[in-house]
Amino acid sequence: MQFIDLKTQQAAIKEDLDRRIAHVLAHGQYIMGPEVAELEAALAAYVGVKYCVSVASGTEALLIALMALGVGAGDEVITTPFTFVATAEVIVLLGAKPVFVDVDPATANIDAWRIAEKITPRTKAIIPVSLYGQVADMDEINAIAAQHGGIPVIEDGCQSFGADYRGRKSCGLSTFGCTSFFPSKPLGCYGDGGALFTNDDDLATASREIRVHGQSKRYVHTRIGVGGRMDTLQCAIVLAKLPRFAWEVSERARIGARYDQLLRDALPGYRTVDASDVNAPLSAPRALAVLGDRTSVHAQYTVLVPNRAEVQSRLQAAGVPTAVHYPIPLNAQEAYRSVANDDPTPVSAWLGEHVMSLPMGPDLSEGDQDRVVHALAAALVPA
Numbered sequence: 001m002q003f004i005d006l007k008t009q010q011a012a013i014k015e016d017l018d019r020r021i022a023h024v025l026a027h028g029q030y031i032m033g034p035e036v037a038e039l040e041a042a043l044a045a046y047v048g049v050k051y052c053v054s055v056a057s058g059t060e061a062l063l064i065a066l067m068a069l070g071v072g073a074g075d076e077v078i079t080t081p082f083t084f085v086a087t088a089e090v091i092v093l094l095g096a097k098p099v100f101v102d103v104d105p106a107t108a109n110i111d112a113w114r115i116a117e118k119i120t121p122r123t124k125a126i127i128p129v130s131l132y133g134q135v136a137d138m139d140e141i142n143a144i145a146a147q148h149g150g151i152p153v154i155e156d157g158c159q160s161f162g163a164d165y166r167g168r169k170s171c172g173l174s175t176f177g178c179t180s181f182f183p184s185k186p187l188g189c190y191g192d193g194g195a196l197f198t199n200d201d202d203l204a205t206a207s208r209e210i211r212v213h214g215q216s217k218r219y220v221h222t223r224i225g226v227g228g229r230m231d232t233l234q235c236a237i238v239l240a241k242l243p244r245f246a247w248e249v250s251e252r253a254r255i256g257a258r259y260d261q262l263l264r265d266a267l268p269g270y271r272t273v274d275a276s277d278v279n280a281p282l283s284a285p286r287a288l289a290v291l292g293d294r295t296s297v298h299a300q301y302t303v304l305v306p307n308r309a310e311v312q313s314r315l316q317a318a319g320v321p322t323a324v325h326y327p328i329p330l331n332a333q334e335a336y337r338s339v340a341n342d343d344p345t346p347v348s349a350w351l352g353e354h355v356m357s358l359p360m361g362p363d364l365s366e367g368d369q370d371r372v373v374h375a376l377a378a379a380l381v382p383a
């Protein structure tokens with residue numbers, strides 16, 4: 001069994017994929033070819049925003065969003081320490097300071113109610129991360145940002161593309177939405193790729209210019225930019241994946257709910273983690289919650305287990321691959337300790353010790369899913 005099965009999807013779309021790749025090879029416009037605009041139009045419509053700007057990766061999307069907003073030296077950007085490093089890396093690269101706010105244990109997303117106390121006159125942006133495929137509390141975060149003079153909000157939707165939030169789509173919920181087409185993300189290409197989404201005319205123009213070295217027209221550089229384009233070929237590959245994507249999103253939700261049910265049936269006392277669990281030794285496995293007003297695309301299906309290292313090695317011996325997203329919060333990482341705020345984030349630290357992701361994807365068979373759950377139940381029995 002694989003942690004993420006990409007082969008079944010490829011077989012299902014092979015004809016369209018080959019046709020689209022062959023078309024790019026025939027026209028030869030490898031940079032900014034017609035597939036780039038075609039993909040941007042399709043994705044903007046899907047998300048329900050005015051503009052999509054395709055870029056070289058999810059990291060580049062976050063970097064360009066911050067650059068378009070003018071974030072730089074001396075500024076502060078509020079975000080979560082319980083995320084992939086790229087979320088904070090781009091803040092530091094621009095000379096700004098990441099201000100880490102702890103997460104809600106039930107979802108592992110930023111605790112919206114702790115954001116206001118960290119806002120200062122230097123706060124130039126807030127970057128909630130929609131972790132594991134579930135959108136963060138965007139309405140609450142947008143409201144807090146609005147109450148403090150309209151601080152821009154950038155959703156790091158690198159794991160949540162396709163997820164619903166109160167009837168709207170991830171990446172279309174705030175000033176900017178950023179996503180990644182890294183191969184293992186819910187919508188992946190066959191290399192690196194990403195996109196920014198916005199409804200703001202000026203920010204869309206700025207993002208497009210920054211993507212190509214700050215050019216307003218050829219060799220006229222009106223601002224500092226980067227080499228941040230997404231290849232035509234990668235855009236063609238995402239276009240080939242789009243017709244199947246709606247089905248995949250619904251399968252991801254169904255398979256996630258099936259995991260929830262199977263685990264409740266197999267593990268006595270299994271329930272959603274809450275604040276009372278944090279800071280105590282974890283004696284039994286716990287679930288993360290998908291809240292009632294949103295869906296998850298389950299970029300990861302993640303549970304909490306005691307004795308994680310032992311459980312992982314038993315699962316590996318049983319042929320079930322697992323992964324940890326993420327073992328060490330960013331504010332505990334050596335490179336970030338001296339450049340961020342030093343407020344403790346105990347929930348993130350505690351989650352980092354216990355989270356474990358199970359095989360997941362739209363093509364995970366029920367048989368394999370049953371095997372994962374049986375193997376996990378067996379692995380949890382003390383030796």
Ligand SMILES: *Cc1c(COP(=O)(O)O)cnc(C)c1O
Pocket residue numbers: 057058059060083084086087129156158159179180181182192193194
């Ligand atoms: C994957 C990911 C990124 C970075 O995306 P790349 O395309 O790999 O650069 C950023 N943030 C989060 C939360 C991610 O999961």
